[in-house]
Amino acid sequence: MRISVSSDMDEPVARALVAELRERGHEVLAHGALRDGDDAAWAVCSEAAAREVAAGTADQAVVCCWTGTGASIAANKVPGVRAALCTDAYTADGARRWNDANVLALGLRLTSEPLLREILDAWFAAGPSPDADDRDNVAHVGRLDLNRAAP
Secondary structure, eight states: OOOEEESSSSSHHHHHHHHHHTTTTTTEEEEEESSSSOOOOOOHHHHHHHHHHHHHHSSSEEEEESSSSHHHHHHHHHOOOEEEEEESSSHHHHHHHHOOOOOEETTTTTTOOHHHHHHHHHHHHOOOOOOOHHHHHHHHHHHHTTTTTOO
């Protein structure tokens, strides 16, 4: 799988994220502080990663900033992106299952390397729910993207 990854800071957990994804066999497209010469502003690098998902050049993305909040907000401004800030494995599983999230947002401040692996395990093990109510909710979110430009 091709995963776009962004971080506004060159923190050990961000580097561990890239290494862990590569160890799992994923191709990593790095942005922000993870790529020399790139703009590391959280809004800019999170948008870049999210745009690759929306364009189909990445299957999913992981966006990081100190709390994860700004990265998730920026990513969610890109139509077609459903970013979820996940602080534990249960939330990551639910985000994939019930929300069909395609962008994982992580906080650099509180995510340890063992927790990172747990979150990634849950994220990649789960898939979109086949439940009609869940699918209807995801479809509604997609329509919100289409209606953004409308008054």
